[in-house]
Amino acid sequence: MYTEKVMDHFMNPRNVGEIENADGVGEVGNAKCGDIMKIFIKVEDERIVDVKFKTFGCGAAIASSSVATEMIKGKTIDEALAITNKMVIEALGGLPDVKIHCSVLAEEALRSAIEDYRKNHMQKS
Amino acid sequence: MKKVYLDHAATTHVKSEVLAAMLPVFGQSFGNASSIHAYGREARKLVEDSRERVAKALGAKAEEIYFTSGGTEADNLALKGVAFANQKKGKHIITSAIEHHAVLHTCQWLEKQGFEVTYLPVDEYGRVRVEDFEKAIRPDTILASIMFANNEVGTIEPIEALAKAAHAHGVIFHTDAVQAVGQVEIDVEKMGIDLLSMSGHKIYGPKGVGVLYVKKGIRFEAQMLGGEHERRHRAGTENVPGIVGLATALELATEQMPQENARLIALRDRLIAGLSKIPYAKLNGHPTQRLPNNVNMSFSFIEGEGMLLSLDLMGIAASSGSACTSGSLDPSHVLLAMGLNHETAHGSLRLSLGSDNTQEDIDYVIDKLPGIVERLRQMSPLYTEAKGE
Amino acid sequence: MKKVYLDHAATTHVKSEVLAAMLPVFGQSFGNASSIHAYGREARKLVEDSRERVAKALGAKAEEIYFTSGGTEADNLALKGVAFANQKKGKHIITSAIEHHAVLHTCQWLEKQGFEVTYLPVDEYGRVRVEDFEKAIRPDTILASIMFANNEVGTIEPIEALAKAAHAHGVIFHTDAVQAVGQVEIDVEKMGIDLLSMSGHKIYGPKGVGVLYVKKGIRFEAQMLGGEHERRHRAGTENVPGIVGLATALELATEQMPQENARLIALRDRLIAGLSKIPYAKLNGHPTQRLPNNVNMSFSFIEGEGMLLSLDLMGIAASSGSACTSGSLDPSHVLLAMGLNHETAHGSLRLSLGSDNTQEDIDYVIDKLPGIVERLRQMSPLYTEAKGE
Numbered sequence: 001m002y003t004e005k006v007m008d009h010f011m012n013p014r015n016v017g018e019i020e021n022a023d024g025v026g027e028v029g030n031a032k033c034g035d036i037m038k039i040f041i042k043v044e045d046e047r048i049v050d051v052k053f054k055t056f057g058c059g060a061a062i063a064s065s066s067v068a069t070e071m072i073k074g075k076t077i078d079e080a081l082a083i084t085n086k087m088v089i090e091a092l093g094g095l096p097d098v099k100i101h102c103s104v105l106a107e108e109a110l111r112s113a114i115e116d117y118r119k120n121h122m123q124k125s
Numbered sequence: 126m127k128k129v130y131l132d133h134a135a136t137t138h139v140k141s142e143v144l145a146a147m148l149p150v151f152g153q154s155f156g157n158a159s160s161i162h163a164y165g166r167e168a169r170k171l172v173e174d175s176r177e178r179v180a181k182a183l184g185a186k187a188e189e190i191y192f193t194s195g196g197t198e199a200d201n202l203a204l205k206g207v208a209f210a211n212q213k214k215g216k217h218i219i220t221s222a223i224e225h226h227a228v229l230h231t232c233q234w235l236e237k238q239g240f241e242v243t244y245l246p247v248d249e250y251g252r253v254r255v256e257d258f259e260k261a262i263r264p265d266t267i268l269a270s271i272m273f274a275n276n277e278v279g280t281i282e283p284i285e286a287l288a289k290a291a292h293a294h295g296v297i298f299h300t301d302a303v304q305a306v307g308q309v310e311i312d313v314e315k316m317g318i319d320l321l322s323m324s325g326h327k328i329y330g331p332k333g334v335g336v337l338y339v340k341k342g343i344r345f346e347a348q349m350l351g352g353e354h355e356r357r358h359r360a361g362t363e364n365v366p367g368i369v370g371l372a373t374a375l376e377l378a379t380e381q382m383p384q385e386n387a388r389l390i391a392l393r394d395r396l397i398a399g400l401s402k403i404p405y406a407k408l409n410g411h412p413t414q415r416l417p418n419n420v421n422m423s424f425s426f427i428e429g430e431g432m433l434l435s436l437d438l439m440g441i442a443a444s445s446g447s448a449c450t451s452g453s454l455d456p457s458h459v460l461l462a463m464g465l466n467h468e469t470a471h472g473s474l475r476l477s478l479g480s481d482n483t484q485e486d487i488d489y490v491i492d493k494l495p496g497i498v499e500r501l502r503q504m505s506p507l508y509t510e511a512k513g514e
Numbered sequence: 515m516k517k518v519y520l521d522h523a524a525t526t527h528v529k530s531e532v533l534a535a536m537l538p539v540f541g542q543s544f545g546n547a548s549s550i551h552a553y554g555r556e557a558r559k560l561v562e563d564s565r566e567r568v569a570k571a572l573g574a575k576a577e578e579i580y581f582t583s584g585g586t587e588a589d590n591l592a593l594k595g596v597a598f599a600n601q602k603k604g605k606h607i608i609t610s611a612i613e614h615h616a617v618l619h620t621c622q623w624l625e626k627q628g629f630e631v632t633y634l635p636v637d638e639y640g641r642v643r644v645e646d647f648e649k650a651i652r653p654d655t656i657l658a659s660i661m662f663a664n665n666e667v668g669t670i671e672p673i674e675a676l677a678k679a680a681h682a683h684g685v686i687f688h689t690d691a692v693q694a695v696g697q698v699e700i701d702v703e704k705m706g707i708d709l710l711s712m713s714g715h716k717i718y719g720p721k722g723v724g725v726l727y728v729k730k731g732i733r734f735e736a737q738m739l740g741g742e743h744e745r746r747h748r749a750g751t752e753n754v755p756g757i758v759g760l761a762t763a764l765e766l767a768t769e770q771m772p773q774e775n776a777r778l779i780a781l782r783d784r785l786i787a788g789l790s791k792i793p794y795a796k797l798n799g800h801p802t803q804r805l806p807n808n809v810n811m812s813f814s815f816i817e818g819e820g821m822l823l824s825l826d827l828m829g830i831a832a833s834s835g836s837a838c839t840s841g842s843l844d845p846s847h848v849l850l851a852m853g854l855n856h857e858t859a860h861g862s863l864r865l866s867l868g869s870d871n872t873q874e875d876i877d878y879v880i881d882k883l884p885g886i887v888e889r890l891r892q893m894s895p896l897y898t899e900a901k902g903e
């Protein structure tokens with residue numbers, strides 16, 4: 001059902017956890033639907049220097065969060081915004097059709113974290 | 126790697142005795158039971174002997190047994206067959222909110238055909254209340270269908286009392302006993318059951334064969350149309366090896382039930398006790414009125430699939446929600462009907478035991494699951510919140 | 515006693531290669547294909563590989579193959595499924611007078627549901643005339659169902675021409691190919707077939723499993739309701755061993771078809787020639803457009819059952835009329851539609867050859883049948899009259 005990459009990210013997820021005093025926090029989904037994804041980012045000079053996630057969801061959701069955090073770590077905000085769910089799926093070596101929305105969730109959580117960062121950043125500057 | 130199959134409610138392997146009975150029917154006694162030559166008569170005899178064996182195990186008469194392609198077809202035939210044959214008397218049907226989709230989706234389809242269906246709620250243990258059932262009966266109620274035991278949480282319904290209430294008002298009573306047969310003693314006559322569905326592959330028999338019992342005198346319309354098989358109530362060349370396999374499996378199960386149930390209940394309760402030590406764990410379903418082989422527990426803050434995948438990597442086969450929908454992500458309609466909230470319903474795990482499980486298997490699961498739950502909780506934002514961090 | 519099975523159109527034995535492919539699926543790879551654990555994934559792979567093998571043999575795509583419980587269910591699903599899904603476009607259906615009861619009885623049922631059905635006549639050889647077919651098409655015709663080859667007389671219908679005519683008027687074309695598959699080269703795409711039914715047990719595969727091919731884009735409503743199996747078009751736990759068996763049998767049949775057909779045609783024609791020497795004998799069905807394995811002959815003045823019983827006593831298994839109704843005494847609807855009078859129709863005998871038959875078998879029948887016919891004729895008042903005694 002899942003590719004080896006999905007299983008690897010599910011069993012050995014990268015960047016699990018939370019960031020205290022994160023510059024941006026994104027949360028999408030809801031427990032009713034069985035999925036909540038939370039992404040924390042630390043930003044320096046418009047570059048994402050650290051990222052962590054917590055996810056309540058299926059295997060694909062956990063793997064998507066993991067791979068997405070891996071993909072944006074070290075990237076600039078603009079580069080991170082260019083990441084789509086298709087790229088997440090690609091990085092996982094594919095997802096079953098019924099699991100496409102889990103990768104969408106990862107894209108949305110990412111954007112939501114960046115939006116949150118921008119909002120905080122604007123206020124600060 | 127150790128392999129522990131704990132998904133017997135989804136399907137079982139075919140026992141070697143059953144396969145041995147089926148084998149000669151593939152290559153040698155392969156005739157069409159409708160043919161009048163020697164090959165045909167041999168096949169006919171196999172079918173009719175099997176019918177008698179099934180009847181005997183259920184407390185029915187041979188002419189009350191109809192072979193189908195499985196539990197799903199038995200349910201479809203029971204509901205559509207009785208509804209259409211009796212619609213002149215009324216168009217109201219009663220069922221429960223926790224039925225298998227084979228019953229629920231058929232009921233929803235019947236609603237589109239102009240029938241009215243009442244879906245009874247259940248209590249926190251998944252039991253239909255007899256009072257609710259009685260209150261739901263109307264003058265135009267023709268049929269009630271309440272499952273014998275639930276496939277997800279293993280709760281056994283008060284079938285005798287429900288059947289009695291139905292009969293007091295002239296309502297025909299069907300029960301989906303796909304999960305109960307082989308684990309609960311059933312005597313359709315004594316219990317007042319008018320129609321009963323069962324399936325081969327849940328009792329160590331083959332897939333692709335099932336039975337609908339219909340009490341003599343109850344009218345129902347054939348749904349599969351064609352030849353005059355099964356006394357004109359189910360067309361299609363008889364699946365002779367499948368039928369022989371089902372009969373053999375049912376006989377075996379009936380024979381072994383007393384000892385096997387005691388063994389399973391001991392294992393089941395050991396498993397429940399062991400897993401209950403995990404924090405925020407909850408047993409779903411009735412503590413005692415439950416199938417000997419069913420364990421269903423919720424572990425808050427995490428989602429079922431993650432548990433399944435992790436268990437699978439350790440060689441343990443389990444299920445979350447019903448087998449038929451474990452590929453989908455809706456939370457179980459059964460757990461929601463029992464009043465669980467969405468999160469808890471999402472974190473449910475079903476472990477269903479069977480003939481091949483040992484105490485060692487159980488202890489292996491008790492050993493492995495706590496770590497899995499903890500690891501997934503560490504990733505879960507809900508857990509962080511709950512702990513007030 | 516010598517045993518000669520000549521009823522392969524009724525059912526076939528399961529070939530040893532087929533059984534060998536099925537065996538491990540009963541006891542070891544027994545998972546439920548809907549489960550996500552290793553056992554489930556293994557079962558799923560078996561089902562999907564089988565689907566591809568079936569698709570390949572029929573010239574279809576894997577996602578166009580739906581597994582059912584047999585030919586009867588495939589026919590029911592095709593007709594009811596397409597009729598209900600397309601009834602907004604019209605409610606007229608075309609079929610032929612010589613279809614199998616799985617098609618005919620379903621059509622009669624659809625008539626009760628408000629559909630209109632035209633039953634096309636056939637010529638003396640049992641062929642539907644393309645002109646008749648075209649003339650029957652109306653603006654509200656949504657579906658046509660014409661069998662690929664007839665089960666009683668073996669006549670092969672002009673399927674490509676009929677499908678073409680149907681498509682010229684936007685009519686969906688279904689064919690019951692239960693008898694043709696494995697004996698006639700079929701490419702659904704090239705032939706323009708929209709839906710096709712087949713069955714496992716007619717091609718040395720298992721009973722209780724069949725296939726409905728449905729061209730992508732054709733809408734049809736599920737008839738078996740329940741879980742989300744077969745892309746929501748056919749509920750019920752997949753019969754994995756049966757599905758693997760059907761795929762293996764179909765592959766084998768396709769592979770062996772060129773040589774096996776040549777062999778069967780030689781035996782068939784030898785049998786026809788030998789039996790034609792009996793006085794008042796008549797071949798039913800088309801002389802050349804017929805299945806390689808089908809011999810159907812009428813012997814005037816006598817009734818079929820007497821022949822069957824006499825043959826049976828000599829170890830020869832044959833059939834009179836269609837397999838499904840050989841237990842009944844109505845004269846064959848197929849022979850009547852071909853213009854045979856009642857007496858002649860009653861005196862028909864079907865001998866259907868298969869992989870296990872040898873020239874010796876054929877010669878045995880050619881040797882025995884004349885005496886049987888003569889003995890029965892001596893008892894028949896019709897024979898006395900005919901001879902003008």
Ligand SMILES: Cc1ncc(COP(=O)(O)O)c(C=O)c1O
Nearest residue numbers: 195196197225276303324750751
């Ligand atoms: C309670 C119940 N009813 C019906 C069914 C359907 O039976 P089958 O899989 O034989 O179609 C199942 C199992 O899937 C079941 O557990």
Ligand SMILES: Cc1ncc(COP(=O)(O)O)c(C=O)c1O
Nearest residue numbers: 361362584585586614665692713
């Ligand atoms: C032409 C034809 N259609 C349909 C069927 C029904 O198939 P099954 O026996 O698999 O239900 C048969 C055989 O009985 C047949 O010969």
Ligand code: FES
Nearest residue numbers: 035057058061102
């Ligand atoms: S988390 Fe919603 S399906 Fe993957």
Ligand code: FES
Nearest residue numbers: 817819842843844
């Ligand atoms: S002769 Fe016996 S059935 Fe008519």
